[in-house]
Amino acid sequence: MKENPNRGFATRAIHAGQEPDPSTGAVAVPIFATSTYVQEEIGKNRGYEYARVSNPTRTRLEENLAALEEGASAHAFASGMAAITAMLTMMKSGDHIVCGSNVYGGVPRLFNQVLVNYGLQFTYVDTSDIGAVERAIRPNTKLVHIETPTNPLMTVSDIAAVAKVAHGHGAELSVDNTFMSPYFQKPIRLGADIVMHSTTKFLNGHSDGLGGVLVCTKPHHKETFAFVQKCTGGILSPFECWLVLRGVKTLAVRMEQHDRSGRRVAEFLESHKKVKKVFYPGLRDHPQHELAKRQMTGFGAMITFETGSFENAQKMLRKVRVCSLGESLGGVETLISHPATMTHAALGAEGRAAIGLTDGMVRISVGIEDVEDIIADLDQALSAI
Numbered sequence: 001m002k003e004n005p006n007r008g009f010a011t012r013a014i015h016a017g018q019e020p021d022p023s024t025g026a027v028a029v030p031i032f033a034t035s036t037y038v039q040e041e042i043g044k045n046r047g048y049e050y051a052r053v054s055n056p057t058r059t060r061l062e063e064n065l066a067a068l069e070e071g072a073s074a075h076a077f078a079s080g081m082a083a084i085t086a087m088l089t090m091m092k093s094g095d096h097i098v099c100g101s102n103v104y105g106g107v108p109r110l111f112n113q114v115l116v117n118y119g120l121q122f123t124y125v126d127t128s129d130i131g132a133v134e135r136a137i138r139p140n141t142k143l144v145h146i147e148t149p150t151n152p153l154m155t156v157s158d159i160a161a162v163a164k165v166a167h168g169h170g171a172e173l174s175v176d177n178t179f180m181s182p183y184f185q186k187p188i189r190l191g192a193d194i195v196m197h198s199t200t201k202f203l204n205g206h207s208d209g210l211g212g213v214l215v216c217t218k219p220h221h222k223e224t225f226a227f228v229q230k231c232t233g234g235i236l237s238p239f240e241c242w243l244v245l246r247g248v249k250t251l252a253v254r255m256e257q258h259d260r261s262g263r264r265v266a267e268f269l270e271s272h273k274k275v276k277k278v279f280y281p282g283l284r285d286h287p288q289h290e291l292a293k294r295q296m297t298g299f300g301a302m303i304t305f306e307t308g309s310f311e312n313a314q315k316m317l318r319k320v321r322v323c324s325l326g327e328s329l330g331g332v333e334t335l336i337s338h339p340a341t342m343t344h345a346a347l348g349a350e351g352r353a354a355i356g357l358t359d360g361m362v363r364i365s366v367g368i369e370d371v372e373d374i375i376a377d378l379d380q381a382l383s384a385i
């Protein structure tokens with residue numbers, strides 16, 4: 001990276017990979033809406049040949065995200081799921097993957113309903129239990145994939161400890177850092193080999209585009225994922241790359257506000273009579289609160305709470321006005337969802353019971369509206385229970 005790694009996070013967010021355009025001086029990275037590039041003569045080009053392989057807007061975004069996650073390279077894909085799919089092309093038939101038991105619902109769906117047909121083996125464990133990770137490892141384990149905090153139970157795993165177990169057995173560790181963003185959590189510093197994001201969430205931050213990225217640490221990753229982008233073609237479009245670049249410029253200030261409001265909303269919910277339990281790593285009674293304080297520099301905006309039953313969740317979700325009922329998270333607007341019927345429906349009732357995900361749980365992604373309005377809205381909605 002050209003960018004000086006000693007510069008602060010907010011400075012890198014605004015400047016890394018985003019030098020003024022050399023041909024015009026444009027301060028904002030242009031959207032290079034082109035499918036191909038003129039070549040001066042056979043074999044002579046300016047580093048760009050065809051837009052599936054590379055595009056300057058995408059290159060700028062990839063440089064920026066590599067700088068923020070402190071990785072060696074980054075590779076942008078059409079969605080978070082496209083990024084995970086690309087990551088799994090590193091595996092060969094017969095390889096084994098250890099995956100967190102409480103990750104984004106689309107991940108086990110991809111593994112169990114698509115990739116299992118290619119001879120890959122998967123074991124799901126609670127990765128907050130290091131002994132369980134150790135026991136799940138087999139001689140053919142090549143990758144450990146974790147999410148921390150998890151979706152939607154907000155369980156925190158010790159990234160450094162999981163990295164040590166994985167590396168001790170010759171496997172690599174990938175961390176889905178979507179919930180925290182590189183602003184609050186830096187998995188590569190803790191030993192992760194690959195950091196994955198759904199840029200759809202906090203990195204874009206405005207709920208106006210899908211995207212995914214793999215940030216990597218090793219030369220073989222860079223070679224593999226650049227090749228996979230070219231071969232499989234599931235790359236992020238120049239316009240959506242530009243949206244993420246634009247979003248990332250305000251990541252630091254947005255995350256600060258998400259975190260401040262997240263803490264306020266968690267405290268409000270914890271003190272509310274109609275709420276049975278609150279899952280938020282910033283609360284002192286969270287089982288991994290101490291680990292969260294050590295490993296993260298903020299607690300973020302994601303909160304799950306127990307209303308007691310499906311009917312209670314239904315009653316309150318019908319009444320929200322400032323909060324919008326919908327899937328997804330990480331936008332400037334507060335989004336509220338019902339994991340059992342939305343993001344985690346594909347897990348099935350048994351799968352949800354196995355990880356402790358109940359029908360009464362409601363998940364909230366606290367936005368950056370006035371926090372008093374968010375709290376008043378939740379208060380009036382909870383009064384319907």
Ligand SMILES: *Cc1c(COP(=O)(O)O)cnc(C)c1O
Nearest residue numbers: 079080081104178198200210211
């Ligand atoms: C949304 C999400 C994904 C999937 O990303 P898409 O961009 O929707 O494909 C993966 N992991 C986490 C934690 C997510 O929140």
